[in-house]
Amino acid sequence: MSAAPQLVVHRDKELMAQAAAARLITKIVDAQAARGYASVVLTGGRNGNGLLTALSSSPAKDAIDWSRLDLWWGDERFLPDGDPERNYTQAKEALLDSVPLNPARVHPMPASDGAYEVDAAAGMYAAELTAAAGPEDHGPVPTFDVLMLGVGPDTHVASLFPELPAVRETERSVVGVHGAPKPPPIRITLTLPAIRAAREVWLLAAGEDKANAAAIALSGAGEVQAPAAGAYGRSRTLWLLDAAAASQLPRDLYPPASP
Numbered sequence: 001m002s003a004a005p006q007l008v009v010h011r012d013k014e015l016m017a018q019a020a021a022a023r024l025i026t027k028i029v030d031a032q033a034a035r036g037y038a039s040v041v042l043t044g045g046r047n048g049n050g051l052l053t054a055l056s057s058s059p060a061k062d063a064i065d066w067s068r069l070d071l072w073w074g075d076e077r078f079l080p081d082g083d084p085e086r087n088y089t090q091a092k093e094a095l096l097d098s099v100p101l102n103p104a105r106v107h108p109m110p111a112s113d114g115a116y117e118v119d120a121a122a123g124m125y126a127a128e129l130t131a132a133a134g135p136e137d138h139g140p141v142p143t144f145d146v147l148m149l150g151v152g153p154d155t156h157v158a159s160l161f162p163e164l165p166a167v168r169e170t171e172r173s174v175v176g177v178h179g180a181p182k183p184p185p186i187r188i189t190l191t192l193p194a195i196r197a198a199r200e201v202w203l204l205a206a207g208e209d210k211a212n213a214a215a216i217a218l219s220g221a222g223e224v225q226a227p228a229a230g231a232y233g234r235s236r237t238l239w240l241l242d243a244a245a246a247s248q249l250p251r252d253l254y255p256p257a258s259p
């Protein structure tokens with residue numbers, strides 16, 4: 001079942017990051033209370049890292065049992081381990097190095113200095129996801145509690161760029177990306193079917209440079225031309241915006257901004 005997008009607009013990107021971090025803490029705590037563990041898919045980019053930085057300075061982060069949290073990534077720039085442009089490196093700096101995670105539950109995507117080229121590395125990540133999925137997931141990836149996606153100014157999400165083959169993928173859960181228009185050109189990404197396995201998909205868009213992308217994706221564009229339009233969750237799809245990113249939305253979509 002797909003979920004019609006719900007929109008929340010915050011005053012500015014700092015408030016958006018803090019409110020999204022608070023929302024994520026509650027989601028993780030609730031999932032851990034219900035099932036004993038939670039699973040979250042992280043995004044790279046400015047908004048995703050802003051959320052992690054806000055989470056790291058929230059006192060409420062201590063409500064999370066970090067040892068019972070599974071972390072996955074929606075995409076990765078295919079660069080050497082430790083490269084400052086890798087989404088994993090940036091997430092470690094923003095939050096992960098400062099919380100007591102169980103390393104066995106942290107699943108970064110492969111780096112370019114490992115044993116595999118990008119397509120084989122994507123296949124390995126797909127196999128890792130399949131190994132973590134159970135019969136209750138009814139598919140090749142776990143039912144993530146929350147999967148977050150930063151929305152690029154060109155409507156890309158994860159490393160699904162408009163018109164590139166990865167956004168058309170219907171079988172595989174993870175693929176290599178060649179020729180991404182945003183550097184670096186070689187990447188690994190979850191595909192739309194894998195993204196749609198999540199209970200909740202949260203799309204993060206803050207800043208004026210995201211306004212056109214949000215308006216296009218939320219106005220009925222096709223997913224090949226506007227990949228963000230094809231990202232939705234099984235039970236909820238939530239767009240978290242700031243006022244600048246919401247400024248070009250059609251009036252009937254624009255909810256009142258939070259103070």
Ligand SMILES: O=C1O[C@H](COP(=O)(O)O)[C@@H](O)[C@H](O)[C@H]1O
Pocket residue numbers: 043044045046047048075076077087149150151152153156157158159182
């Ligand atoms: O390259 C990437 O870009 C997007 C969006 O990043 P932003 O800085 O424009 O917010 C991000 O979601 C993706 O994970 C990342 O690899």
